[in-house]
Amino acid sequence: MNVKGKTILITGANRGIGQALMDEALNRGAKKVYAGTRVALNHPDERVISLNLDVTNIEQIREAADKIVKLDVLINNAGVAFYDDLSDSSILEKHLAVNLYGIQNVTNAFLPTLKDSEGAIVNILSILALSPLPPIASYCISKAAAFSMTQSLRAFLKSQSVSVHAVLTGPVDTEMSRGLEIPKASPEYAAQNIFDGVENKQEDIFPDPMSASMEQSWNSSGAKAMERQNAMAVQA
Ligand SMILES: NC(=O)c1ccc[n+]([C@@H]2O[C@H](COP(=O)([O-])OP(=O)(O)OC[C@H]3O[C@@H](n4cnc5c(N)ncnc54)[C@H](OP(=O)(O)O)[C@@H]3O)[C@@H](O)[C@H]2O)c1
Numbered sequence: 001m002n003v004k005g006k007t008i009l010i011t012g013a014n015r016g017i018g019q020a021l022m023d024e025a026l027n028r029g030a031k032k033v034y035a036g037t038r039v040a041l042n043h044p045d046e047r048v049i050s051l052n053l054d055v056t057n058i059e060q061i062r063e064a065a066d067k068i069v070k071l072d073v074l075i076n077n078a079g080v081a082f083y084d085d086l087s088d089s090s091i092l093e094k095h096l097a098v099n100l101y102g103i104q105n106v107t108n109a110f111l112p113t114l115k116d117s118e119g120a121i122v123n124i125l126s127i128l129a130l131s132p133l134p135p136i137a138s139y140c141i142s143k144a145a146a147f148s149m150t151q152s153l154r155a156f157l158k159s160q161s162v163s164v165h166a167v168l169t170g171p172v173d174t175e176m177s178r179g180l181e182i183p184k185a186s187p188e189y190a191a192q193n194i195f196d197g198v199e200n201k202q203e204d205i206f207p208d209p210m211s212a213s214m215e216q217s218w219n220s221s222g223a224k225a226m227e228r229q230n231a232m233a234v235q236a
Pocket of ligand 1: 011012013014015016017018036037038039053054055056076077078079080081098124125126127169170171172173174175176177
């Protein structure tokens, strides 16, 4: 997979990591970047096409899929995070609506064209999918669920040559992490490592210094070995 000349859709492209991914895709010579946003986006580069896309809105997802006839890379980046203590299930539902069902519905809508192009699906998840941070418990549950979905989808789509990448992001300096007083990577740094990971066919991408410190142990873990073993159940 080489980003140069490719058509890419990024959800939540108006700020933070999504915006950095859009700029990095342009830097790497993408042919077209569809910027999925909830508010119209004006970008000076004519390769950027603004797309009205709330990932919880089935009608908007359908319209977007009707409009885009060819797609090489789908980046499911849109996400929400709220503090909670698991006492109110509506908070969990809000996370799942965007961070899990949003990814599932957008992915399913674009699967036919991604199969045609033998393209890539890139899900921007969190290192907290592997180990929760209790003050944002529902966020962690949604990212863990989305990681599991990513792993199964990877197995389902292997025979059709669609690669499915999990980005296990650590702290990145965006609106979402504003209250956290810890070292954070810049969105630009994370975006470069995410595209490097996609281009190098890495299944699981650890795009910042904090998450990168877990990459080796994850890749040699029993859990990763079991994922590979279980994936064979699909091909059998
Ligand atoms: N920053 C971190 O430390 C960190 C760490 C791990 C993982 N991540 C993940 O990285 C991704 C990007 O987050 P970020 O750090 O860039 O945060 P951010 O600056 O808060 O950006 C979140 C993006 O998601 C969009 N969004 C939220 N709900 C949406 C919906 N229903 N439909 C479409 N777009 C929606 C937002 O659009 P609006 O402007 O319209 O709200 C915004 O563009 C998220 O999936 C997040 O979980 C971030």
